[in-house]
Amino acid sequence: MSKLSLEELASLDVLQAAYISALDGKAMKAWLDTFDDDPDASYICTARNDVECGLKVAMMLDDCRDRLIDRCTFIEDIWAGTFQDYRTRHFSQRVTAERREDGSVAMSSNFSVIFTPDDTGLPQQLATGTYEDIIRMDGGRCRFLSRTAVTDNSVLPRYLVFPL
Structure with a gap:
């Protein structure tokens, strides 16, 4: 693995900001646009305890581009009006980023997500953890090949509709 330039690190930060925004x-269409068009692009949300125990269990398992598209369709069209809506506020901090031998970038970031249900208006901690990412950089533009959100908490205080 090799170091990245300041410009490349800034491009990673732009990707992270686009994801959070x-x-x-x-x-959800903008969320989908942060992922590469590669058919194997993926988003997985799992608990740290499950990862450490070698369990292949996920709270969300969008293991290909088509499932990423499905997630957007379900949230916007199929589930619309069927769940208790909530707002999120994501906070993240890039910890490491290095170029891999294949030219992609491996990045790790800490995250914290606060959620506020529309009915109560009371903010609460939803999850903390790390994002473990593989990112394709193409001429200054970055997109996720894979993003795995590994939560520190095994049980979340509510069901997930939106990715972390």
């Missing part, structure tokens, strides 16, 4: 704004 899309989720906090409930813009």
Whole structure:
């Protein structure tokens, strides 16, 4: 693995900001646009305890581009009006980022997500953890090949509709 330039690190930060802005704004098409068009692009949300025990269990398992598209369709069209809506506020901090031998970038970030249900207006901690990412950089543009959200908490205080 090799080091990245300041410009490349800034591009990773732009990708992270686009991801967060899309989720906090409930813009699922914009969220999808942060992922590469590769058929194997994926988003997985799992608990750290399950990872440490070698369990292949996930709270969300969008293991290909088509499932990422399905997630957007379900949230916007199929589940619309059927769940208790909530707003999120994501906070993240890039911890490591290194170029891999295949040219992609491996990045790890800490995250914290606060949620506020529309009916109560009382903010609560939803999850903390790490994002473990593989990112394709193409001429200054970055997109996720894979994003795995590994939560520190095994049980979340509510069901998940939106990705973390």
